[in-house]
Structure formats: C-alpha cells, structure tokens
C-alpha cells in the first residue's frame with residue numbers, strides 16, 4: 538500500500554496534480570468516490586482535477602471497496618441518538634419549513650378547517666418530507682461524503698445501515714400519505730406521495746444529469762402549500778363549480794365580487810401560492826449553490842452555479858423580479874389578500890430584487906451570501922404580510938380592539954324596540 542501510494546503521488550505529480558491543500562484533512566479516514574473510483578486515504582487533500590484525473594486509471598486508484606469503518610450497531614445507539622439520526626435523515630429544519638409552508642396555505646384559505654385536519658395535515662406533510670429526504674440521502678452517500686456541508690450525514694458517517702435508512706423511508710413514506718388519505722383527503726395524500734417521487738426519484742437523479750434539476754426542485758418546494766390548500770377542501774383546477782375569479786381593486790370595478798366563501802375558494806389562489814414558493818427558491822438556492830460550487834463540482838453535480846455562474850445569477854434575478862407581479866398582481870387578483878398587499882409587498886420585494894441585481898451585476902461570494910440571507914427572512918415576512926392582508930380578515934375585531942358592528946346594530950335595534 539505504501540508503495541502504491543508513493544507511485545500514485547509520482548503519477549499525480551506527472552499530471553500536475555501534486556500534493557495539495559490539507560483543507561479536507563477532516564476526511565482523513567474517509568474514502569471518496571471520483572469518476573466511479575474510490576480514492577484512498579491520503580488523497581482526500583488532493584485538489585480535484587477532473588480533466589487530468591480522467592486521463593487514466595492508475596492501479597493505485599482502482600480500489601474496489603473502501604474499507605470504511607463498520608456500521609454502528611443499532612443497539613449501541615441510545616434512543617436520543619437514534620431520534621437525532623432520524624431528524625438528520627429527514628433534514629429536520631427543511632422538513633419544518635415544508636410543514637410551515639403547508640400550514641400557511643391552511644391559514645390563508647378562506648375555507649374553515651378542524652383541529653384534527655390541521656394536525657393531520659402538518660404531521661402527514663412532515664412524514665412525506667422525512668421519507669423524501671431519507672430516500673434522497675440513501676442515494677447520495679458517495680457524493681455527500683465529498684462535501685463538507687453533507688459529510689457528517691448519518692448514512693455517510695455510518696451511524697446506521699442503509700437497510701435501516703430504507704426502513705425509515707418506507708415507514709414514513711407509507712405513514713404520511715396514509716394519514717393524509719384517511720384523516721384529510723385523497724387529493725392531499727396523492728400530492729404528498731407524488732412529491733416524494735418527484736424529489737427522491739426525479740430531482741435527486743437529475744442533480745447529476747442536468748442543470749434543470751433546480752427547476753424540478755422548485756416545483757417540489759412549491760407543492761406543500763398546495764397540500765395545505767387542498768387539505769381545507771380547496772380546489773386546484775377550475776371547473777364549472779369553481780371557476781377562476783378575478784378580484785379587481787374596488788376602484789376598477791363598479792360591481793366588486795361579494796366575499797362569499799365559495800367565490801374566495803378560487804383555483805387562482807393555490808396557483809398564486811405555488812408561484813410565490815416556486816420563484817422564491819431560485820434566488821435562495823442559486824445563491825447557496827454558488828457558495829458551495831466547488832463542492833458541487835467535486836462531487837460531480839451538474840449545477841448551473843458550476844457550469845455557468847453568470848447564468849446562475851441571471852436566473853436568480855429573473856425570479857426575484859417575477860416575485861413583484863406575483864405579489865402585487867396575482868396574489869390580490871386571486872382574492873387571497875386585499876389589494877393593500879400589492880403595495881406593502883413591494884418593500885420586501887424591492888429589497889430582494891436589489892440583492893439579486895447586485896449578485897447578477899457583480900457576482901462574488903459576498904453578494905451571493907447577501908441574496909441567501911435575504912431569502913431567509915423574505916418568506917416569513919411575505920407570509921406574515923399575506924396573513925395581515927388576508928381577504929375578509931378584520932384584525933381589530935379579531936384582537937378584540939374593535940366592536941362587532943353586527944352585534945352593535947342588533948343591540949341598538951333591541952334598545953329601540955324595547956323603548957317603544
């Protein structure tokens with residue numbers, strides 16, 4: 538082994554690879570996959586040189602099986618550690634965000650719901666997301682092992698076996714859609730199951746095949762609000778019962794639509810929510826992707842940030858700009874919010890566009906980090922504003938700060954009748 542390592546060092550020197558940085562020293566006992574070859578310890582610090590390394594396969598590189606450390610025995614994991622592993626498999630923070638986006642559609646829906654439906658939707662969505670994320674990690678072990686950001690994931694560090702991981706994916710992948718099917722409704726369950734397939738089947742595979750994976754990934758992220766919408770009984774597609782309704786501002790119409798609940802249950806509303814989540818993800822993801830582009834390149838992912846970073850920033854700018862008409866036209870037009878949202882949403886939107894513009898114009902990690910940071914507050918702020926301007930919502934009354942006009946009228950009439 539010593540000898541073959543020595544030979545490999547000479548060989549890599551000949552190719553101009555040489556001994557390079559020790560920035561990946563943490564990998565010291567981890568083999569990593571490179572062009573279907575597992576590279577042995579000692580080469581983890583070797584800077585990735587795709588072209589030169591593709592020139593040939595040195596015998597020392599052709600290590601068939603990496604002698605990785607043994608899988609942890611499930612018995613040696615305490616319950617707390619096991620739960621922690623499950624949380625990591627489900628990418629807990631992402632799953633919470635997914636659940637919140639689904640819940641925000643429930644909150645924005647004009648249709649009433651019940652506590653059991655609300656809880657089942659939240660738990661069912663979280664289980665579907667946990668399954669999708671576990672399936673994603675099961676497929677990406679060799680690639681995750683090469684990136685600092687993902688190197689400590691449970692399957693990579695062999696905290697549990699792939700079989701155990703597959704059992705978790707299967708259990709959550711059955712429990713989530715089943716809960717949604719029986720406690721909520723079949724449409725919501727099918728959206729959840731379909732999204733598992735889209736993320737774990739299509740998106741995960743596309744990450745290594747085509748830059749268009751990001752477009753598919755954005756659809757995945759935009760489906761949970763649709764699940765919240767359908768959970769309340771909202772429709773997704775127009776029909777004669779649920780035609781598309783356009784809520785024009787009062788000054789444009791002499792005959793504003795009555796805020797009848799069947800009218801507010803409008804197929805344009807879930808489309809508006811979908812578009813908000815879809816477009817938001819491009820600046821968010823493309824900025825992050827730019828920051829970790831070296832890892833993506835090393836792991837062999839086909840990302841726009843790697844192949845064409847200028848286009849990557851342009852796509853991010855385009856979608857940040859698209860959010861302006863989505864929020865200032867589509868959302869109020871759908872009846873989800875009043876037209877005041879068209880104005881108030883302009884402030885966060887212009888801040889987001891400005892950050893995306895700087896990233897496009899000047900590039901660089903500082904601007905990418907700025908876009909990413911803006912994307913983190915953008916979504917909760919926008920959802921909060923939408924709730925504030927929700928159509929038909931009287932916050933003063935809800936907070937008990939204003940009298941109930943109907944009740945006041947009835948009381949006044951009763952006083953008049955009594956005094957007669």
Ligand SMILES: CC(C)=CCC/C(C)=C/CC/C(C)=C/COP(=O)(O)OP(=O)(O)O
Nearest residue numbers: 635662665666669729732733736754757758
């Ligand atoms: C209801 C249901 C099934 C919801 C699924 C929601 C979900 C998993 C959204 C993730 C969206 C996305 C493209 C994330 C990036 O994954 P990545 O693989 O690029 O991330 P990584 O590099 O950190 O692994």
